[in-house]
Amino acid sequence: MTTAGTHRRDLPPTGHDPGCGPRVESHAIGTDAAGTVAATLKALADPLRLRMLSFLATAPGGEACVCDLAELADVSQPTVSHHLKVLRDVGVLTSDRRGTWVWYRIAPGYKAATSTLLESFAPAAVHARGEHPHLAGLEDxxxxxxxxxxxxxxxxxxxxxxxxxxxxxxxxxxxxxxxxxxxxxxxxxxxxxxxxxxxxxxxxxxxxxxxxxxxxxxxxxxxxxxxxxxxxxxxxxxxxxxxxxxxxxxxxxxxxxxxxxxxxxxxxxxxxxxxxxxxxxxxxxxxxxxxxxxxxxxxxxxxxxxxxxxxxxxxxxxxxxxxxxxxxxxxxxxxxxxxxxx
Structure with missing residues (x-):
């Protein structure tokens, strides 16, 4: 029996009950990695930026300039430049200046991740409605x-x-x-x-x-x-x-x-x-x-x-x-x- 101000002797100092199964903290993503991923996802969490990313993923040559993206989004070029800078700062996009225009493309390390985001995760998020029927398979x-x-x-x-x-x-x-x-x-x-x-x-x-x-x-x-x-x-x-x-x-x-x-x-x-x-x-x-x-x-x-x-x-x-x-x-x-x- 325990009283106020005391601790049960059969529990470890953390209060974890040994009977509830093995601890799994080591299986979780690391704190630093989670912070990096969260910052990238936060940068992507904007409808206009996702549309820009989709445009770049399928543009001829895989690149586009600010003027192309401004026409796509029907917003001013400074607004487009701001959103592109956010994506570039987290490493999703790269850019280079040619004459008076800056051209953007998806960074090589993010191409596969972008494909997964736009072609697997995005459709699932849009079309998912409620729970899917349980996949029970054939009985025999x-x-x-x-x-x-x-x-x-x-x-x-x-x-x-x-x-x-x-x-x-x-x-x-x-x-x-x-x-x-x-x-x-x-x-x-x-x-x-x-x-x-x-x-x-x-x-x-x-x-x-x-x-x-x-x-x-x-x-x-x-x-x-x-x-x-x-x-x-x-x-x-x-x-x-x-x-x-x-x-x-x-x-x-x-x-x-x-x-x-x-x-x-x-x-x-x-x-x-x-x-x-x-x-x-x-x-x-x-x-x-x-x-x-x-x-x-x-x-x-x-x-x-x-x-x-x-x-x-x-x-x-x-x-x-x-x-x-x-x-x-x-x-x-x-x-x-x-x-x-x-």
Whole structure:
């Protein structure tokens, strides 16, 4: 029994109860690091600065001057300069003067972090509404996946039963990580596994070019680009899309555009090595250096805006830009392809 002014003898001086589990202070971010991160986040916590950052991330050449950003924000150039200075002071931006103008770009060390902020965190913050359904998975996933693997082994005997089963299990696990509902998870696993097995078993005599579009979430740009290729080239090009950090679903603003292009039930898919190995052309859009670089593969990086937070007019403009780029790519890959006029 304890009385006022006394301490229980069975508690350590800190008052921590040994029965409540191990202490975890050593797992937390350090005080100095937390201060640095907080200062950077405070600098970013302004709608205008986030719009400027988004503009710089997708601007041609990855840079812009004060006059460009003033036009974007419809504010005075001194106001823009103030906001840019805040971002430069915390190290997010760098700048250099050329003649009478100062040009800004995202600092190299912040490019990957900026992509994550604008293309993964921002859409989640905008579109999240309440609690997501609990991801319970299939009650008997193993039996369902083994049954699916047996079916696919019959259609891909050249790959081998062990490889098929492993591919099916990996596909299910990868999709389940980002799924918010599980009603169609097995059907999506079927489609994704079939695609991966086709990439693994790509026939060496298949003359068709294979193109892979990669962005962060595989929920907007890469899906649109793949749908445009399929619309213009049909089966003459094998086209894939993937995301370095796939979202749970395609962006709502992009769905009408995909439906107009005839895309059938698109869903975000993770990037896999077999998709990269099978591709003749890999086109990246804002996903950084996540793609493995393989000899003999052509790589392109397209600076295209992210439709996740764009207005309907902005999404249409992004679609038009992708349309022009896809047409140019197809003109190289299939010179005899009769492309309709824009």
């Amino acid at each position: 996933a193993d039996a369902a996946l083994e049954h699916l693997a047996a079916e696919l082994t019959a259609t891909h005997p050249e790959v081998g039963a062990d490889v098929v089963l492993r591919t099916v299990r990996e596909s299910y696990t990868a999709l389940a990580r980002s799924a918010t509902v599980t009603a169609h998870l097995l059907a999506l696993t079927d489609r994704f596994a079939r695609q991966r097995l086709a990439d693994l078993a790509r026939a060496p005599h298949d003359p068709r070019p294979q193109v892979l579009f990669v962005c962060v979430a595989n929920a907007g740009r890469s899906q649109l680009a793949a749908a445009l290729v399929h619309r213009y080239a049909g089966d003459r090009v094998v086209v894939r899309s993937a995301g370095s950090t796939p979202a749970a679903d395609v962006h709502p603003a992009v769905r009408p555009e995909l439906a107009a292009l005839g895309a059938s039930e698109p869903f975000p898919k993770p990037l896999t090595d077999d998709a990269v190995r099978a591709a003749d052309v890999v086109v990246t859009m804002g996903c950084g250096d996540v793609c493995p670089v393989l000899p003999g593969t052509r790589y392109e990086d397209w600076l295209v805006g992210d439709p996740a937070l764009a207005s309907p007019a902005g999404v249409a403009a992004i679609r038009d830009e992708l349309d022009a780029r896809v047409r140019a790519l197809l003109a190289e890959l299939l010179p005899d392809l009769d492309l309709p006029r824009p």
